[in-house]
Amino acid sequence: MTTNASPIDTKAVNVIKGLIMDTVRASNSGHPGGAMSSADYAYVLFKEFLSFDPKDAKWFNRDRFVLSAGHESALLYALLTLQGNLGVEDLKAFRQFGSKTPGHPEHDMTDGVEATTGPLGQGFAMAGGMAVAEAFLREYLDAESAGHFTYVLVSDGDVQEPICLGSAALFGQWGLGRLIAYYDSNKIQLAGPTCRVDNIDHKALFESMRWQVIEIDGHDHEQIRKAILAGQAETSKPTLIIGHTTMAKGCATLEGSESTHGSPLPEAEIKATKIKLGLPDEEFHLPDDVLDTFRSRFAALRNGRQAWDKALAAKLADSAFAAKWENATTPACQRSLNWPEFESGAGVATRKAFGACLGAMMEQLPTLMGGSADLDPSNQTVKFRETVGIFNATTNALGRNLCFGVREFPMGAILNGLALHGGIVPFGATFLVFSDYERNAIRMSALQHLPVLHVFTHDSFFVGEDGPTHQPIEHVSSLRLIPNLLVLRPADARESAACMAVALKQKSRPSVLIFTRQGLPVLELPQPLEEHVGKGAYVVRDPEGAAPEMLLLASGSEVHLAVEAAEACSELKIRVVSVPSMELFDEQSAEYREAVMPRSITRRVAIEAGRTDLWYKYVGLDGKVWGINHFGASAPAGVLKEKYGFTTANLIKFIRE
Template structure:
């Protein structure tokens, strides 16, 4: 006679087959091979509130193998978080069950996954956030596990190993990853593409590694208990499984990875699994057994709330930190430092001064640099607050090492967890390494802060490998990503305020290596609030301008100097953020850039193409559409024509009426 766990696993597999078949699209094989582990985890181990999928102290489960989404949806249905109609609308327009899990759509989904390896890395971010908050708030308020389910493909992506190295170093003992090692991927057996001994690799990365038969329920339970007993090391449970386990004739076939099973195969498989030949079958006894512990889960969540409420009343320090951890970002109150007008200061240096000035009043601000602490101006933050993991879990600096992609994905996980304000820094040219995780920040509505220094050819002698050309323009193509390229120290502070108070959009801060003059707010009063609208009139003229010069970042000072070379009426517009300006009402955009004023020019030390959106098809753009060279920054600036005299010459050649 079939026991209840076997029956529940069979029902979950039936939902997987039926959902994929009805959609005529999806990935049944891996979901079926992972079903034993995931069903036992959800039904016996996972702590959550059946009435509140967003309960703060819940265990987190991240399906890194996002293509196995029907497995997760089946379990979320048993949790009561989504309906059977949702299951039946798998992969359909407007449904709560898209092809890959999306965090903003579906209750119980913790992260948007699909790009392999990133769910694994995000789970490290979740676990890091939990460890840090537990160390500072206490176990009464924060004490949960982070579980992830990874596939062969996840571990083939190098981001997973980069993140795993940090998880081991950081002693993330409450991170448990189940590796569904079914040894099959879309193109066939994994042996054609991989020979990695993951047990040796992960033990070398300071993980506890447990190998089990991934279909042996008692072995799975024992592995999960052993993982939860290990306080210091993260745990990798390697589950040796069979692709499409339970299928009538296709067990082990790579054809089941990305194709629906045929009707006759589904019927034969259901018979083999002891299921009736009906679609979307969930019997009452399975549902009752699965939900038998729900009352105790509710009681645990209520008891947690009682403990937190008592601590809020009794402990002022806890209450203050709790307020920071739970306060909506737009409500943050931040006092930024003042800067001396006329002083020469790189905007990366201004960022460092801002960070040092506000980090004490923003206790949940955490982050670090990809091994560029002095260059990224995070060294004082690091020495003040210590290195997370190495100096304990209360430390606030994250020493990511040379791991830009894992850094970005880990920040996404920390932001998804909640309670912290994460930032990460590197050179702008290395944003390419971060790019897909940045895209995932935007896709998941995560207000993560990316700090990119050394933003142009002014990097100088390091040469073209380190001199970004296309990067700012390229990042501006990502929907819902806020680009912030400040003109001076004052704009840098405003841009940081914009980024940290964002409720949902990630921000990229583009900062100079070279010194720029600090503009005087008394002379340019619009600099105080103007950046919040993306672009604003920095310097104006009497009446309607004859010429509008637009610039971002380091080229704003160049624009001001160029304007002084004309005896005509010139308006200078600073545009730190094209995204924020584009989002403004048409009336404001026309106020800043009057449509009837067609003589326009723009300057930015990067690709020119996107600027024609603002200056017109025939407008003048001073930029760079080729790679740089190894030479001092000033030499390159002169050589590439980034001088007031050359910029003015280009404008006069185009608009003869301005001569």
């Protein structure tokens, strides 16, 4: 049982376990076992250490707590009920439609939930992203205004996911001394004991990655306190507290059983367990003395917030601090930036246009942070890195370049953590073909409504000699399938700048920006270009002196081919439409969509160097799409261009046929 705890703390933990059992039982689904094994640590952390404002869950300088083990949501909801963010009625509505207590925590649904978690390992990575943001802002502003801790609770399942260990290597490398992770090592997962699949010495492993590691009895309150204090005291390394616990601790007969991991406890087991824990035979028992004990720090916490407000008000009288505060608290969507100019007719790869745009952004957005997954020269992030410096919390906390290494999935999740923390404009870059590695983090960006910039270069078979393993075919279409994700594939350098501007205007959705390896001609495009791009599709060329009789639709590197083909086939009276974003175009009014793609024009052709499927919603079943539905090959890009028919001559032939 709980050890080294006062009688009231023991009672409080047992009450939390009762709420966990009743919450999961009420919905007839959920995960009680891990929530019960983590209860002692979470109770001590929330009651004695976590800094927050009881009346304002969004206070800028609060400590962050992330439940990476999202399946233990019943534990977090019980704590938030004691905290006052939820009520017992919310617990009774666990996992029900529209409730504040979904099956896995969702940050935009429930006050006190810092991140949407569930896919294991990502909460850990997001917590590290929050710690990066805190370290930068603490140095950029000051420790009093933006100095707090980030706590994350992880499970056996979390540490088995490669994203967790890949992220952990970065967090040790970056010296995130205010990141404290608690690993609830109950040695049970859904299918059985972890020894069947994992015999890692996590203490040795994390120490090798520059972490402070402390092993404790996770049910001993005094050991928990000492470990948290040691984590707070270590300023140059993140801390991993390994709490050795028992699955479903306190259960009458099912302690240590995997059957408690993913299923409600039987009613007879709940009844017997409540007797064992000294709880009355009633559902959702929450006595006043437990609430009073849990909230004993609330007056001090409120006073701390008031003192912070007063200190901040005084600092804002200083114009230099006020400017920094504005930079840290004004969302990018509320800013207007100046973008580079590009010469008509010049050959510019859109990835190089992105590099130029990144150079403009880094000067105008002092809280822009990000980097590349070990592709700095290819992704055009070298100048950014060399100008703003490499981030390290202990040696260069004002460095804004994050060196992710070959870790696309951790990169995406860390960017989400930066965005969730607030105060940072996050971006990350890699090759488009590796979006598959990063995909679930991108999906979590969209699910959480986070305006993250996910940058991808080398967007088609024009990658060339690296061959089919590096040549994206289905990736643009695949990304377009993710709800609430804005996919932008610009036609040239000018459209690239406009796409960047549109992406930065997004308040509640991430953007995927897709750029070419190969050079493209800078086109004469209609103005105001940002406004046109913001509508997703717009007319680039109409036949001279005549109404259009055919539509030629294209995105990205294929737009200039479409323009050249239309000019060569003047007798066909072709309108060329650039479609940088299907999502934005589909959101426009019926009148605008009709104006750009009139239904009366039934002869339609689309061209894109990727999967053809999604284009049929615009060209119709009788229309034609020139694309590529097979893997590429290893050869120079010019050879592949001819082999796969992405030439003006072939497009002219295709259109006329």
